[in-house]
Amino acid sequence: MKRDEIYSKLNEIFRDVFDDETITVSDKTTANDIEDWDSLTHIVLIAAIEDEFGIKFDMRVVLKMKNVGEMVSIISDLIN
Amino acid sequence: MTISSLQFFCFFIISIIFYYLFPKKMRWMVLLFFSGVFFLLSSGIKTSLYLLGCILATHSSCMIIAQRRDSEPGVAKIALAAGIVVNLSILAVLKYSNFFLRNWNLFAKICKAPLRFDFEIRWLAPIGISFYTLQAIGMILDTWWKITEPEKNIFKTALFVGYYPQLTSGPIAKYEDMKDSLYGGNEFSWTNFTHGLQRMVWGLFKKLVLSSRLSVIVNTIYGDIETYDGYYICLAAGLFMLQLYTDFSGCMDIIIGASETYGVNLPENFQTPFFARSVQEFWQRWHITLGGFMRDYLMYPLLRTNLWRKLTKRIKTGLGKKAAKQIPAYLSMLCVWFIIGLWHGGLYKYILGQGIWFWLCIVMEQAGEPIWSKMRKILHIRTESFGFHLFQSLRTFALVCFGNVFFRADSFDKAVEIIKKGFTAEPNPWIFFDGSLYRLGINEIDMRVLIVSLIILLIVSCLKEKGSVRRMIDQQGVLFRWLVYYLLIFSVMVFGKYGPGYNAADFIYRGF
Numbered sequence: 001m002k003r004d005e006i007y008s009k010l011n012e013i014f015r016d017v018f019d020d021e022t023i024t025v026s027d028k029t030t031a032n033d034i035e036d037w038d039s040l041t042h043i044v045l046i047a048a049i050e051d052e053f054g055i056k057f058d059m060r061v062v063l064k065m066k067n068v069g070e071m072v073s074i075i076s077d078l079i080n
Numbered sequence: 081m082t083i084s085s086l087q088f089f090c091f092f093i094i095s096i097i098f099y100y101l102f103p104k105k106m107r108w109m110v111l112l113f114f115s116g117v118f119f120l121l122s123s124g125i126k127t128s129l130y131l132l133g134c135i136l137a138t139h140s141s142c143m144i145i146a147q148r149r150d151s152e153p154g155v156a157k158i159a160l161a162a163g164i165v166v167n168l169s170i171l172a173v174l175k176y177s178n179f180f181l182r183n184w185n186l187f188a189k190i191c192k193a194p195l196r197f198d199f200e201i202r203w204l205a206p207i208g209i210s211f212y213t214l215q216a217i218g219m220i221l222d223t224w225w226k227i228t229e230p231e232k233n234i235f236k237t238a239l240f241v242g243y244y245p246q247l248t249s250g251p252i253a254k255y256e257d258m259k260d261s262l263y264g265g266n267e268f269s270w271t272n273f274t275h276g277l278q279r280m281v282w283g284l285f286k287k288l289v290l291s292s293r294l295s296v297i298v299n300t301i302y303g304d305i306e307t308y309d310g311y312y313i314c315l316a317a318g319l320f321m322l323q324l325y326t327d328f329s330g331c332m333d334i335i336i337g338a339s340e341t342y343g344v345n346l347p348e349n350f351q352t353p354f355f356a357r358s359v360q361e362f363w364q365r366w367h368i369t370l371g372g373f374m375r376d377y378l379m380y381p382l383l384r385t386n387l388w389r390k391l392t393k394r395i396k397t398g399l400g401k402k403a404a405k406q407i408p409a410y411l412s413m414l415c416v417w418f419i420i421g422l423w424h425g426g427l428y429k430y431i432l433g434q435g436i437w438f439w440l441c442i443v444m445e446q447a448g449e450p451i452w453s454k455m456r457k458i459l460h461i462r463t464e465s466f467g468f469h470l471f472q473s474l475r476t477f478a479l480v481c482f483g484n485v486f487f488r489a490d491s492f493d494k495a496v497e498i499i500k501k502g503f504t505a506e507p508n509p510w511i512f513f514d515g516s517l518y519r520l521g522i523n524e525i526d527m528r529v530l531i532v533s534l535i536i537l538l539i540v541s542c543l544k545e546k547g548s549v550r551r552m553i554d555q556q557g558v559l560f561r562w563l564v565y566y567l568l569i570f571s572v573m574v575f576g577k578y579g580p581g582y583n584a585a586d587f588i589y590r591g592f
Contacts, residue, residue: 017405039375040409043383047392059225062384063376 179426266343433486
C-alpha cells in the first residue's frame with residue numbers, strides 16, 4: 001500500500017475518532033495540532049488504526065510515536 | 081535524615097565536593113555511595129534488605145528478558161512476571177498487610193467465616209518504597225517493550241533505583257530519560273550549580289516559611305472540629321491544599337535542585353496546578369510523574385488487552401459508537417484511579433478521597449460536557465473571558481479540596497464527620513474579620529508573613545504560566561538578581577520555621 005492510500009484511510013479514521021470532518025493529517029501532524037488528542041483518545045485512535053489495517057503496534061511505538069509521518073512509516077513497514 | 085535539615089545540607093555539600101573531585105568515569109559511583117549513606121541514615125540497615133531485593137529482582141528480570149526474549153520467549157515472559165510480582169509483593173507486604181487483614185475480617189464477618197485476624201502487623205518500610213518500586217517496574221516494562229536496553233551493571237541499576245534525591249518523594253523517572261546524565265559523569269557547570277542552589281532555596285522557602293505556618297492553622301482546626309466548624313472547616317480544607325502543595329512541590333524543588341547541581345536532570349512534578357480549569361487538567365499539572373506512570377504502564381496496557389477490545393466492540397454493537405468510546409475509557413480510568421488512591425496508602429480514605437472522588441469528577445466533566453455546553457450557551461457565558469477562567473479554576477480548587485479532606489482526616493469516618501460539620505453548622509463568616517484567625521495557633525506577625533509569602537507564591541506562579549521564571553531573573557541586572565537571591569535566603573533564615581524545637585522533618589509525601 002502506498003503512503004497516499006495510507007493517508008487516505010488515516011484521515012477517515014481521524015475524522016471518525018475525533019468527530020471532526022475537517023481534519024486532514026500530514027507528516028508533521030502531532031497531538032498538539034488536534035484539540036481533543038489527549039492520552040485517552042490516543043489509545044482509541046491506536047486501536048482504530050490497528051483494526052483498520054489489521055496490525056498490532058508495539059508498546060514502544062504507542063508510547064514513543066512522534067508524529068503522523070512516523071505513524072505512516074510504521075504502518076507501511078507492517079503491512080508491506 | 082530529612083532534606084530540609086542542616087544534617088542534609090552538610091551531607092549534600094560533601095557529596096558535591098566528592099562528585100566533582102573524582103574522575104568523570106567514577107562520578108556515578110560517588111552518587112551510589114552517597115545514595116547508600118543517605119538510605120542508611122534515613123531508613124536504617126534492616127530495611128535495606130528490601131531495597132536490595134528490589135534491585136536484584138529488577139536487574140535479573142531485565143537481563144533475562146533481554147537475553148532470552150528471542151530465543152526463549154516463555155522464559156522471558158516468566159522473568160517479566162517474576163520481576164513485577166517480586167517488586168509488588170515487597171510493596172504489598174510492607175504497606176498493605178493491614179489493609180488486607182482488615183478487609184479479610186470484614187469479609188469474614190459478612191460470610192460468618194471463622195478465620196479472623198485480631199492484630200495489626202507493623203512492618204518497617206524503607207524510605208521511598210512507593211516511589212522506587214514504580215521506577216523499578218517501569219524499568220522492567222521498558223526493557224520488555226524494547227524502549228530501553230537493559231543495564232548490564234547491577235550497581236548502575238542500584239543507582240537508578242536508589243538515587244538518593246528521589247528517595248524522599250520521587251519524582252518517578254524513566255530509566256531511558258535518566259541514564260545518560262546519571263552515569264555520564266557530568267562536567268561541572270556553574271549555571272547548573274547556581275540554578276540548582278537557587279531552586280533549593282525556593283523549595284526551602286515554600287517548606288519552611290509557607291507550609292510550616294499553614295500546617296499550624298490546619299492542625300489546630302482539624303484537631304478540634306467540635307470548636308471549629310462551619311467556615312473554619314472550609315478554611316482548613318483550602319489551607320490544607322495550599323500546605324500540601326507548598327510541602328510537596330517545595331520538597332520537589334529541593335530534590336530537583338540538588339540533583340541539578342550534579343548535572344542530573346529529574347522530571348518536573350508540578351506545573352502551577354491551581355491554574356487548572358478542570359480536575360483532569362489539575363492532574364496533568366499535579367504529581368505529573370505519577371499520572372504519567374499510571375497512563376503508560378497501567379492504563380495503556382489495560383486498554384490494549386483483548387478483553388478490553390472485545391468489551392469495546394460489544395458496546396459498539398449494542399450501544400453505539402459514542403458509548404464504545406466512553407464506557408471502556410471510564411472503566412479503565414476507574415481502575416487507574418483506584419490504584420492511585422491505593423498507592424497513597426491502604427486506607428479507604430485514600431482510595432475514595434485520592435482515587436474514586438477524582439475519577440467521579442473527571443467522568444462528570446467529560447460525560448456531562450453536552451449539558452455543561454448547553455448551560456454555557458443558555459447563560460451567554462463568554463468562555464474565553466478572565467472571569468469564566470477564574471470561576472473554572474476556583475471550582476476545580478474546591479473539588480480538589482473536597483477530595484483532600486479525606487487525605488488529611490485521620491480516617492474515612494472522621495472525614496465524613498468533618499464535611500458534615502462544614503455544611504451543617506451555622507454559617508460563621510465573621511471569623512474572617514473579627515480576629516478569630518489569629519487564635520488558630522499563629523500570631524499576627526506570622527499571619528502577615530504567611531499572607532505576604534502567599535502573594536509572592538501567587539506572583540511567581542503567574543510568571544511561571546508565562547515562561548521560565550529562572551530565565552526572567554537571569555535576564556535582569558546583577559543588582560536586581562542578587563537582591564532577589566538575598567531576600568529569598570534571608571526570608572528563609574529569618575522567617576523559616578526550623579531548629580531543635582520544630583520538626584520540619586514531616587514532608588507529607590515522605591511517608592509513602
